[in-house]
Amino acid sequence: MRHKPSFQVMAQKLITGSEKKKYDPFNRVDYQETLNSDRWQFPEELLSLYNSPVYEELSDEQRWRLSLLEAINFFSVNIHGEQALVSAMEPRLYRDKRVGEDPVSSQYMQHFIHEENSHTYMLAEYCLRYHGSVFPDRSFAVAQPKFSPEVDDLLYYGRIYILESYLGFINQKAIKDPDLDTTAHQVHEHHFMDEVRHKAWDKAMIEENLRRAKDMNLSSELQAVRELLATYQEYIYQSSCNPAVYRTLGLENGMELRSEVIDCRKRKEVLRPWSEGLANYYAEIGI
Numbered sequence: 001m002r003h004k005p006s007f008q009v010m011a012q013k014l015i016t017g018s019e020k021k022k023y024d025p026f027n028r029v030d031y032q033e034t035l036n037s038d039r040w041q042f043p044e045e046l047l048s049l050y051n052s053p054v055y056e057e058l059s060d061e062q063r064w065r066l067s068l069l070e071a072i073n074f075f076s077v078n079i080h081g082e083q084a085l086v087s088a089m090e091p092r093l094y095r096d097k098r099v100g101e102d103p104v105s106s107q108y109m110q111h112f113i114h115e116e117n118s119h120t121y122m123l124a125e126y127c128l129r130y131h132g133s134v135f136p137d138r139s140f141a142v143a144q145p146k147f148s149p150e151v152d153d154l155l156y157y158g159r160i161y162i163l164e165s166y167l168g169f170i171n172q173k174a175i176k177d178p179d180l181d182t183t184a185h186q187v188h189e190h191h192f193m194d195e196v197r198h199k200a201w202d203k204a205m206i207e208e209n210l211r212r213a214k215d216m217n218l219s220s221e222l223q224a225v226r227e228l229l230a231t232y233q234e235y236i237y238q239s240s241c242n243p244a245v246y247r248t249l250g251l252e253n254g255m256e257l258r259s260e261v262i263d264c265r266k267r268k269e270v271l272r273p274w275s276e277g278l279a280n281y282y283a284e285i286g287i
């Protein structure tokens with residue numbers, strides 16, 4: 001019998017994991033009739049304005065509204081990010097040209113896509129019930145230079161890993177927050193459980209594509225990918241500061257507030273475990 005490459009062993013393991021954790025994709029969350037006004041909708045420490053002088057001037061009611069709007073913004077970033085991810089994953093199924101397009105990997109990617117679809121549904125449901133809409137997509141079209149297939153996939157999975165590790169970092173903080181309202185808590189918890197498997201797949205794909213790219217001496221392409229990943233990470237960091245949130249709250253100078261929050265040292269401190277975790281991982285595998 002032929003020896004299976006390690007990413008296929010991983011795909012098989014993740015299929016078993018997804019099957020064990022099966023759930024009804026459209027009825028996973030018990031949505032509260034009304035939100036509790038004495039519970040946060042997003043962890044207070046993670047509110048983008050938490051360290052800003054403006055926060056001192058907000059009433060308790062405005063702070064609560066801010067937590068709801070930041071939850072809507074975070075879930076909207078999730079939705080748009082995962083939508084883009086899925087639309088690029090779908091053509092890879094059963095194509096059998098690149099790494100992870102064989103039948104076993106494709107089977108796992110079907111679970112991946114199915115789970116992302118259920119996440120989008122669950123997150124959008126929260127936005128629609130408690131805010132009436134999902135925030136529009138603010139992301140710019142990401143640069144897509146022409147690379148060898150291995151480097152192209154390294155960039156694709158590298159970006160997904162950055163997005164999913166950020167979502168997971170915030171999910172974990174939210175799950176541990178005893179003051180978070182019950183529906184928000186459930187949404188973060190369900191999302192986090194599935195994303196553990198997604199990140200394992202991202203890593204398997206990153207490492208296999210990187211190994212092949214190095215064997216092929218594609219060092220100038222790899223250098224370009226390093227820069228593109230850094231740009232994407234900065235974009236994800238900035239996505240948590242949305243001027244629409246500040247405007248809806250009735251604050252003036254939304255764009256100025258955004259710039260102030262992006263440069264805030266204390267805020268960078270709060271997100272440091274995520275950015276350091278990423279830097280360590282990419283250094284460890286040698287990107």
Ligand SMILES: [Fe+2]
Pocket residue numbers: 082115116119191195
């Ligand atoms: Fe997801």
Ligand SMILES: [Fe+2]
Pocket residue numbers: 116164194195198
């Ligand atoms: Fe995911």
